[in-house]
Amino acid sequence: MTALVGLVRDDLEACNRLIIARMQSPVQLIPQLAAHLIAAGGKRLRPLLTLAAARLCGYRGERHVGLAACVEFIHTATLLHDDVVDESDLRRGQASANAVFGNQASVLVGDFLFARAFQLMVADGSLEVLDILCSAAATIAEGEVLQLVIQNDTTSTEAQYLDVIEGKTAALFAAATRVGAVVAERPKAEAEALDSYGRNLGIAFQLVDDALDYSAAQEKLGKTVGDDFREGKITLPVLLAFERGDETEKTFWRRVLEERDQKDGDLAEALILMGRHRAIEDTIVRARHYGDRAIAALSAFGACPEKAALTGVVEFCIARAR
Structure with a gap:
């Protein structure tokens, strides 16, 4: 990540200035709430991908800065909405916006940020970018x-789970990288390659996130262990442990996830079952598979610092599980 930030530092600073300018409003609660979320941290990964993809494609204009800000607004809006839906109290180790300002304000400011994103798309003027x-x-x-x-449905399939993460996470990664090729007016093959890179990176990223929810490494990131478990989310570690478990173990998973009848010690038991069936390790193996596919997609481009940095992003995302 350090190499990537170094390559696009000036563009990222311009993007940050634009984000701050566009989240202003005479309604003071809007910039207050948006600033709270931004202050909680975050690596600006998605806008960084847009900036780097444009540079990889040889683009030297300024359109990618506005589109990177647009990508970040879409991402931030979804975070605000997600925390309300999930009833989350923490975001990156700090009180979530909905915990501080309430659900109604979080939803409405999320809507405001979506609107700002659409304004930036319109200002760009490209129907293709707007469509993406x-x-x-x-x-x-x-x-x-x-x-x-x-x-909460233990009969869910891995295919359904992959559909979820391709939608909620990978789609924005893919769009963030694809628009880099579009603004540079590169051939469709390069746009498709960057789409594939972003999509597979996004899947790998979410797989690692879902593994981390049951890992001690989560605490190092300032997050609590077991949030997905408490919410009854069906993620790959759960699916693997359920599929590989005996009937007694399956009964346990149905009780804690479907019936939401969770007792003291149930999370610890879930971690034991996942360890028994290598659910966390095998989820990381899957993430590595998608990470390798992301790196392979970059073969459409010649060797350059941007390509090396984008490869490094894949390694960074997977290394979070250590």
């Missing part, structure tokens, strides 16, 4: 709704 980013926003919403549909 609007489609991603719709797909994110579909992924979140599908997650609600399969939540």
